[in-house]
Amino acid sequence: MFELDTWQEILDTVRKNKLRTFLTGFSVAWGILMLIVLLGSGQGLSRGVEYGFRDDATNAIWMRSGQTSVPWKGLRPGRNVQFKNEDYDVIREGVKGVEHITSRYFIRGTLTVAWHGETSSFDVRAVHPDHQHLEKSIVTEGRFLNPTDVDEHRKVAVIGERVKAQLFKGAPAIGEYLEIKGVPFQVVGVFTDIGGEGEQEKIYVPISTAQRAYGGANNVAMIMMTVGDASVDESQAIATDLRLRIAERHDFDPDDKRAVFISNAVVEFQRFVDLMGGIRLFVWVIGVGTLLAGVVGVSNIMMIAVKERTKEIGIRKAVGATPFSVMSLILKEAILVTGVAGYVGLVAGVALLELMSRSLADAEMFRNPEVDFGVAVSATVLLVVAGGVAGFFPARKAAAIRPVEALRDE
Amino acid sequence: MEGSGDAMIRLSRLNKSYPMGSSKLHVLKGIDLSIAPGELVAIMGASGSGKSTLLNVLGLLDGYDDGDYHLDGVRIGQMSETKAAGLRASLLGFVFQSFNLIPFKTAVENVALPLYYQEVPRRKRNKLAEEYLDRVGLADRAGHLPRELSGGQQQRVAIARALISSPKVILADEPTGALDSQTSLEVMEVLRQINATGVTLLIVTHEREVAARTRRVIRLRDGRIEGDGPPETAFGPASFAPAVLAQASPAPLAATPPA
Numbered sequence: 001m002f003e004l005d006t007w008q009e010i011l012d013t014v015r016k017n018k019l020r021t022f023l024t025g026f027s028v029a030w031g032i033l034m035l036i037v038l039l040g041s042g043q044g045l046s047r048g049v050e051y052g053f054r055d056d057a058t059n060a061i062w063m064r065s066g067q068t069s070v071p072w073k074g075l076r077p078g079r080n081v082q083f084k085n086e087d088y089d090v091i092r093e094g095v096k097g098v099e100h101i102t103s104r105y106f107i108r109g110t111l112t113v114a115w116h117g118e119t120s121s122f123d124v125r126a127v128h129p130d131h132q133h134l135e136k137s138i139v140t141e142g143r144f145l146n147p148t149d150v151d152e153h154r155k156v157a158v159i160g161e162r163v164k165a166q167l168f169k170g171a172p173a174i175g176e177y178l179e180i181k182g183v184p185f186q187v188v189g190v191f192t193d194i195g196g197e198g199e200q201e202k203i204y205v206p207i208s209t210a211q212r213a214y215g216g217a218n219n220v221a222m223i224m225m226t227v228g229d230a231s232v233d234e235s236q237a238i239a240t241d242l243r244l245r246i247a248e249r250h251d252f253d254p255d256d257k258r259a260v261f262i263s264n265a266v267v268e269f270q271r272f273v274d275l276m277g278g279i280r281l282f283v284w285v286i287g288v289g290t291l292l293a294g295v296v297g298v299s300n301i302m303m304i305a306v307k308e309r310t311k312e313i314g315i316r317k318a319v320g321a322t323p324f325s326v327m328s329l330i331l332k333e334a335i336l337v338t339g340v341a342g343y344v345g346l347v348a349g350v351a352l353l354e355l356m357s358r359s360l361a362d363a364e365m366f367r368n369p370e371v372d373f374g375v376a377v378s379a380t381v382l383l384v385v386a387g388g389v390a391g392f393f394p395a396r397k398a399a400a401i402r403p404v405e406a407l408r409d410e
Numbered sequence: 411m412e413g414s415g416d417a418m419i420r421l422s423r424l425n426k427s428y429p430m431g432s433s434k435l436h437v438l439k440g441i442d443l444s445i446a447p448g449e450l451v452a453i454m455g456a457s458g459s460g461k462s463t464l465l466n467v468l469g470l471l472d473g474y475d476d477g478d479y480h481l482d483g484v485r486i487g488q489m490s491e492t493k494a495a496g497l498r499a500s501l502l503g504f505v506f507q508s509f510n511l512i513p514f515k516t517a518v519e520n521v522a523l524p525l526y527y528q529e530v531p532r533r534k535r536n537k538l539a540e541e542y543l544d545r546v547g548l549a550d551r552a553g554h555l556p557r558e559l560s561g562g563q564q565q566r567v568a569i570a571r572a573l574i575s576s577p578k579v580i581l582a583d584e585p586t587g588a589l590d591s592q593t594s595l596e597v598m599e600v601l602r603q604i605n606a607t608g609v610t611l612l613i614v615t616h617e618r619e620v621a622a623r624t625r626r627v628i629r630l631r632d633g634r635i636e637g638d639g640p641p642e643t644a645f646g647p648a649s650f651a652p653a654v655l656a657q658a659s660p661a662p663l664a665a666t667p668p669a
Contacts, residue, residue, distance in 0.1 A: 320499025
């Protein structure tokens with residue numbers, strides 16, 4: 001067979017049977033389109049969830065004090081629990097599995113920050129140097145806080161990039177003095193944070209300095225730590241350990257959930273990992289279903305097409321077509337149509353995803369829907385093969401048609 | 411028995427039956443027949459006489475149960491579809507009652523189709539197809555689709571298609587069955603011209619008018635050959651005026667497709 005001539009014959013047949021070609025092609029293209037959109041959306045959803053965790057360490061445990069709610073050892077309920085610097089020390093020295101640890105002190109009142117007459121108000125966080133690991137702050141100029149800053153109560157500050165932009169308006173900030181609530185702090189570093197603009201409008205100062213400058217005594221509002229690559233169970237063991245130690249130091253029932261609030265990001269993160277796994281599984285189940293429906297649709301149309309062509313096949317055989325040439329004609333046509341349609345569906349699906357991605361750019365839980373190219377191509381190939389297989393049986397049947405039967409008059 | 415060397419078609423004791431549920435319908439009952447090259451033969455018979463079956467067997471479109479069939483000196487036994495297709499392509503041309511043109515192909519493409527299966531390059535086969543269309547007087551209709559042609563024109567396209575592979579035998583199954591009498595005569599004229607070039611021509615028909623224009627009439631009845639001879643002896647001399655024959659041809663029969 002001269003290949004070119006065969007393909008010309010096939011193209012001719014395809015061109016002159018537009019409806020049949022369209023129906024076959026449409027079911028394939030639609031199947032692929034749906035699959036791509038589905039897989040892409042699943043990916044977008046899972047990326048959205050991941051994005052929610054981008055800001056903070058996913059292996060962090062945050063501890064906040066509360067109020068006792070049950071009597072304990074003759075003490076009445078309703079007492080405020082107040083963390084102290086000693087709590088931080090005890091945890092840092094005593095609790096196994098803690099990787100980075102910081103405490104945070106909240107400065108009371110409005111925090112006006114001034115530089116050369118520019119005044120604004122920003123959130124000032126008084127923390128330990130390890131805070132950098134918990135917030136995933138990225139230092140872009142100078143340095144972050146260090147232990148010496150805390151030990152020596154240095155009046156130094158690390159400012160977010162948006163603080164720098166708003167106060168310094170392009171002027172160099174390192175070495176300059178800011179007045180925070182009337183107390184001068186020297187800027188030693190600038191940081192950025194992928195958590196967004198809000199996170200870049202923060203100022204970090206050493207906790208010891210803030211406690212002394214703003215009358216905080218040795219009070220601490222929160223203690224946060226990371227637990228390395230601890231498993232869910234290990235992180236829960238650490239949380240239990242924390243609860244027991246704090247309960248002992250502050251005289252409350254270790255089972256009193258209101259006396260201290262511990263949030264364990266490892267558990268939270270695991271929950272989201274499970275959720276993402278669930279979403280992925282769901283998407284695949286639906287995707288395989290869609291693909292199956294496509295396969296059935298294509299097979300159906302191929303069967304009908306061959307039946308419809310019985311007479312044509314009879315004529316072809318009467319003028320000398322061999323069974324093989326009849327079969328190859330039908331199969332090649334099936335592969336051509338499903339292949340081209342599959343490609344069209346692929347391109348349309350990717351375009352639709354792109355469109356979704358743009359129009360949903362601000363959505364928190366849906367980001368960058370994208371489909372794995374390999375998966376998309378294999379799905380298309382699968383459907384083309386399915387079209388071929390679906391075409392094979394009717395084609396074989398067609399090839400076996402005796403011309404007499406095919407040509408028997410109406 | 412004649413020698414197998416000089417006969418184009420030779421059948422001996424050929425039997426053919428179709429399964430009909432649990433029983434069998436015996437259609438051809440021991441046919442003996444010899445047709446020389448270049449003959450112009452009509453096969454006649456009532457509905458159910460087996461004439462279309464005979465043509466299908468002759469055309470390798472259907473098999474047979476026992477007996478012998480030699481085509482151009484080759485014994486046709488049980489053979490694969492592929493081999494039958496090859497023999498059909500090289501030896502035989504077909505003309506059908508319902509024309510059987512591929513509806514989405516133009517006249518010239520329909521005529522060229524047999525050459526596609528003989529792997530003749532497109533340009534060459536289309537040129538040849540135009541020549542053959544010209545021979546049947548349809549050069550100006552080359553680009554038309556079958557539905558844009560009249561019945562007689564469609565049949566002439568089908569004849570050109572049967573001719574293009576230079577077959578030794580053309581088998582025509584009721585070639586005029588779907589045409590009016592005037593067009594039938596035109597088509598017969600084309601067929602006679604073809605026969606004059608040396609092609610063996612077998613026409614299955616139930617129209618005396620058509621059979622009268624051949625040189626040998628074989629009459630079938632209930633699967634057996636009832637008569638075999640020139641048309642004059644087949645109908646008697648009185649039946650020659652075509653106008654009379656046209657009326658004599660019973661209308662309901664003409665509308666009934668052959669069994």
